[in-house]
Amino acid sequence: MPAVNLKTLAKEFNYAMPQTSKSYLKLVGEKPAETAIKAENFSAWFGENCVLSGVTTQIAKGRITCIVGPSGSGKSTFLRSINRINDSVPRYKMHGSLSVEGLDLDKKTSSLTQLRAQVGMVFQKPCVFPRSIKENVLFGLRGHKISRTEKDQIVEQSLKSAALWNEVHLRLDQSATTLSLGQQQRLCIARALAVKPKILLLDEPTASVDPVSGRSIESLILKLKHDYTIIMVTHDIRQTKRIADDIMFFCSGALIECGTNEFMFSKECSEQSRLYLDEAFCEC
Amino acid sequence: MHLSHPKTPTAHASHLEFHKLRTLPSRSFIYSYATLSALTATLLVVLILGLLAYQSGSAIFEANDSLLGSVWSPAKNQYGILPMLYGSLIVMVLAMGLALPIGILTALYISETRSETVRRLSKTMLEILAGIPSIVYGLIGVAFLSLWVADIFYLQTGRVILTASLLLAIMILPTIITLTEDAFSNVATPYRENAYALGLYRFEVIKEVILPQAKGDVIGAAFLALGRALGETMAVMLVIGSLDRIPTPAYNILSSAQTITSKLGREIAESAFGSTHFNVLVLMSLILVVITLSLTGLAHILFKSAGSND
Amino acid sequence: MISRSTQNTIFTGLTCAAFFICTGLLCGLIITIIFKGLPALSLSFLFSPAQDFGASGGILYQILGTLLMVIVAAIFVVPIALGSAIYSSEYLRSHRKKRILELSLLALNGVPSITFGLFGLILFVNILGTGISWMVGSIILAIMMVPTTTLSTLQSMQSLPMTYRENGYALGFNRSQVIRYIVIPQGLQGLVTGLLIGLARAIGETAPIMFIATAFSGVTVPISVVEPVSTLPTHILSLTQQATNPDALKNAWGASLVLIILVFIISLSAFYARSKLKNLSQRV
Numbered sequence: 001m002p003a004v005n006l007k008t009l010a011k012e013f014n015y016a017m018p019q020t021s022k023s024y025l026k027l028v029g030e031k032p033a034e035t036a037i038k039a040e041n042f043s044a045w046f047g048e049n050c051v052l053s054g055v056t057t058q059i060a061k062g063r064i065t066c067i068v069g070p071s072g073s074g075k076s077t078f079l080r081s082i083n084r085i086n087d088s089v090p091r092y093k094m095h096g097s098l099s100v101e102g103l104d105l106d107k108k109t110s111s112l113t114q115l116r117a118q119v120g121m122v123f124q125k126p127c128v129f130p131r132s133i134k135e136n137v138l139f140g141l142r143g144h145k146i147s148r149t150e151k152d153q154i155v156e157q158s159l160k161s162a163a164l165w166n167e168v169h170l171r172l173d174q175s176a177t178t179l180s181l182g183q184q185q186r187l188c189i190a191r192a193l194a195v196k197p198k199i200l201l202l203d204e205p206t207a208s209v210d211p212v213s214g215r216s217i218e219s220l221i222l223k224l225k226h227d228y229t230i231i232m233v234t235h236d237i238r239q240t241k242r243i244a245d246d247i248m249f250f251c252s253g254a255l256i257e258c259g260t261n262e263f264m265f266s267k268e269c270s271e272q273s274r275l276y277l278d279e280a281f282c283e284c
Numbered sequence: 285m286h287l288s289h290p291k292t293p294t295a296h297a298s299h300l301e302f303h304k305l306r307t308l309p310s311r312s313f314i315y316s317y318a319t320l321s322a323l324t325a326t327l328l329v330v331l332i333l334g335l336l337a338y339q340s341g342s343a344i345f346e347a348n349d350s351l352l353g354s355v356w357s358p359a360k361n362q363y364g365i366l367p368m369l370y371g372s373l374i375v376m377v378l379a380m381g382l383a384l385p386i387g388i389l390t391a392l393y394i395s396e397t398r399s400e401t402v403r404r405l406s407k408t409m410l411e412i413l414a415g416i417p418s419i420v421y422g423l424i425g426v427a428f429l430s431l432w433v434a435d436i437f438y439l440q441t442g443r444v445i446l447t448a449s450l451l452l453a454i455m456i457l458p459t460i461i462t463l464t465e466d467a468f469s470n471v472a473t474p475y476r477e478n479a480y481a482l483g484l485y486r487f488e489v490i491k492e493v494i495l496p497q498a499k500g501d502v503i504g505a506a507f508l509a510l511g512r513a514l515g516e517t518m519a520v521m522l523v524i525g526s527l528d529r530i531p532t533p534a535y536n537i538l539s540s541a542q543t544i545t546s547k548l549g550r551e552i553a554e555s556a557f558g559s560t561h562f563n564v565l566v567l568m569s570l571i572l573v574v575i576t577l578s579l580t581g582l583a584h585i586l587f588k589s590a591g592s593n594d
Numbered sequence: 595m596i597s598r599s600t601q602n603t604i605f606t607g608l609t610c611a612a613f614f615i616c617t618g619l620l621c622g623l624i625i626t627i628i629f630k631g632l633p634a635l636s637l638s639f640l641f642s643p644a645q646d647f648g649a650s651g652g653i654l655y656q657i658l659g660t661l662l663m664v665i666v667a668a669i670f671v672v673p674i675a676l677g678s679a680i681y682s683s684e685y686l687r688s689h690r691k692k693r694i695l696e697l698s699l700l701a702l703n704g705v706p707s708i709t710f711g712l713f714g715l716i717l718f719v720n721i722l723g724t725g726i727s728w729m730v731g732s733i734i735l736a737i738m739m740v741p742t743t744t745l746s747t748l749q750s751m752q753s754l755p756m757t758y759r760e761n762g763y764a765l766g767f768n769r770s771q772v773i774r775y776i777v778i779p780q781g782l783q784g785l786v787t788g789l790l791i792g793l794a795r796a797i798g799e800t801a802p803i804m805f806i807a808t809a810f811s812g813v814t815v816p817i818s819v820v821e822p823v824s825t826l827p828t829h830i831l832s833l834t835q836q837a838t839n840p841d842a843l844k845n846a847w848g849a850s851l852v853l854i855i856l857v858f859i860i861s862l863s864a865f866y867a868r869s870k871l872k873n874l875s876q877r878v
Contacts, residue, residue, distance in 0.1 A: 085480055318684070318685060321675075321680075321681060324674055325674060412620065417827060419834075553805045572709065576705065577704050580700060
């Protein structure tokens with residue numbers, strides 16, 4: 001789709017976002033899908049350190065949104081704010097609103113837990129619990145009343161969706177720590193899927209695994225896109241180009257620009273984004 | 285000037301001196317001094333254990349039959365140490381039973397609230413608590429706790445097993461909280477975050493992730509606290525009632541008793557050096573040291589193995 | 595079956611309750627000691643000798659005796675702790691020997707305090723025939739302080755980066771010089787901190803000194819090293835044993851408050867030493 005059209009389309013659907021302190025924020029896209037996450041003037045601090053300032057955006061359902069930007073730009077903080085996992089970090093404060101699937105959050109634990117059950121997350125470093133593979137997959141369902149057969153089904157289903165079933169179905173009772181790093185990362189994805197979330201947050205899921213496993217995780221992500229809203233932080237710009245539907249570019253704690261993959265890699269996007277996406281270079 | 289000119293006198297001298305420095309014997313003054321100090325530290329342990337063993341050896345021959353009995357009466361040559369062993373055991377177990385749950389729950393509160401302020405304040409608080417000398421706890425036990433226990437249970441004297449256990453529980457709380465809190469805080473954050481991200485409640489995260497990960501350290505802390513409880517003298521001595529009998533029935537915690545430490549504290553000054561009475565006391569002390577050191581050793585083995593798991 | 599959120603609430607409540615019980619205990623203890631001790635405190639209490647086995651009069655000689663014993667103990671412990679730490683950090687290369695030293699320090703730390711008293715009684719008072727003497731008490735207290743002081747010194751010596759030592763050798767220092775000019779200055783902070791922590795503990799010890807170094811009444815300033823003194827902890831002990839006498843009890847509280855104030859002064863200095871004294875490697 002030609003870039004010019006995108007801009008006009010954006011106007012047409014009134015998809016453009018209000019002014020932020022940093023720059024005019026353009027969100028350009030195709031006909032907007034339903035919104036999964038909506039941030040309004042969202043800011044975050046670690047102690048006195050402002051790591052996110054005035055982020056206002058929407059993230060569409062059923063698409064892969066890649067968050068890119070240099071180190072320390074606040075992209076991970078933003079991702080971790082979505083399921084409020086940052087709440088447990090000492091001295092973390094936030095301000096503004098961030099609603100997920102229409103859930104407006106107060107500080108109550110039960111709603112936090114509900115939120116986290118809807119928003120699966122996979123971290124940069126695979127972290128399996130020192131238990132069997134099966135127990136790892138079912139970890140998020142502890143406390144739920146589920147029959148044995150149901151459990152087996154869930155394990156099979158989740159591992160299949162995470163493309164791990166063929167490799168491990170004969171040793172489900174072995175310790176998960178015996179798996180390779182790439183397998184562990186896919187196990188983490190399976191574990192997140194077993195809770196049946198609507199949104200999947202991925203914090204550089206391929207950064208700490210070897211390239212081959214990275215590619216298999218990548219293709220897995222593409223497959224998962226049909227069932228889940230996927231939001232992913234990545235440093236790999238080529239990977240972004242390969243799999244992203246939408247791209248958000250963060251720099252020094254501000255959302256500089258976001259738009260579809262085509263738009264962000266076209267000549268239409270701002271100078272800053274292009275510099276970063278072309279040459280991984282950032283002036284801000 | 286050419287610096288490395290061999291015939292320049294200064295260069296020659298410094299070269300010589302350098303040579304001298306390099307070949308200086310490593311067994312210098314500092315070496316002998318350091319070795320001696322380290323030897324002192326090591327030999328002290330051997331000396332203490334050896335001396336106790338030597339002194340108590342004769343007790344086994346002199347008081348052989350009565351030793352494992354439950355009658356203590358030096359006048360009749362009866363030296364049964366069972367009442368003391370039993371007293372130490374029951375006081376220790378009770379104190380532990382009271383302090384461990386409260387200690388662990390408190391440690392969980394401090395570590396899982398994940399607030400720096402709470403943690404800092406608590407650590408200060410624990411250091412203050414740990415700094416109160418045991419004799420002051422004894423004074424509090426005598427002046428308040430024993431009177432309260434006597435009032436509540438309508439006893440003639442409040443100096444009973446329960447009082448000693450309560451006091452001891454308060455005294456070992458700081459050790460338990462500090463060590464278990466460290467263990468919980470040392471559980472790697474990713475484990476916590478992964479579990480929370482799956483939508484588990486704090487209770488479930490603690491039960492399924494934190495406790496299993498910190499298990500070794502927590503048990504180690506418990507052993508260390510047991511050692512402390514067993515070796516504590518002053519406070520226990522003042523509130524245990526000093527009665528050399530196994531209470532009847534044995535689980536009657538509202539009766540006076542005697543622990544090894546309180547026995548030692550009360551009677552060492554009274555017994556003549558070298559007498560059977562004295563030697564049996566030394567034997568009890570040796571038993572105490574052996575148990576305490578085993579508990580401490582076990583604790584450190586557990587700490588070590590828990591540390592190497594990461 | 596209780597629901598998950600109820601379980602969570604109950605558990606959170608329990609931890610909260612435990613925390614507040616502990617806080618309450620601490621506050622109760624401190625308030626009791628202060629309120630019971632303050633009425634007994636006065637200048638004449640601090641600076642007059644005890645009479646009637648302590649029931650009237652002050653605690654002048656008890657304070658002096660306590661200070662004398664712990665200060666001499668500190669003088670004994672410094673060379674041993676420093677030497678052992680140097681040996682372990684600079685000379686010991688054998689892992690097994692290091693372990694033995696470490697184990698004996700831990701063992702020394704784990705020995706119950708009453709056993710030290712018994713040890714002193716057998717070795718010094720009876721075998722060596724010193725009789726009841728404050729010097730023996732100081733030696734025993736010093737032995738009890740060795741582990742804390744040594745381990746603390748060792749820790750700060752081992753935190754010295756290897757480059758400092760290598761630079762020392764590169765300057766032509768031999769090993770003794772490296773130790774004198776580089777390692778010992780580095781260890782000083784740990785030495786002072788460990789010594790003060792040990793002192794704070796030793797000053798409150800009763801069990802190890804009560805039958806080898808102290809007498810309960812009629813004690814003034816010792817003229818020789820083989821005389822008994824009276825100390826605050828043993829004084830409190832003898833007063834506590836007269837608990838039926840309200841005057842004695844009042845003075846016991848006064849002496850306890852003085853003892854605790856001494857402990858806190860030493861602990862605060864330890865804290866100060868830890869935060870203010872800089873290691874060689876931390877100096878700018």
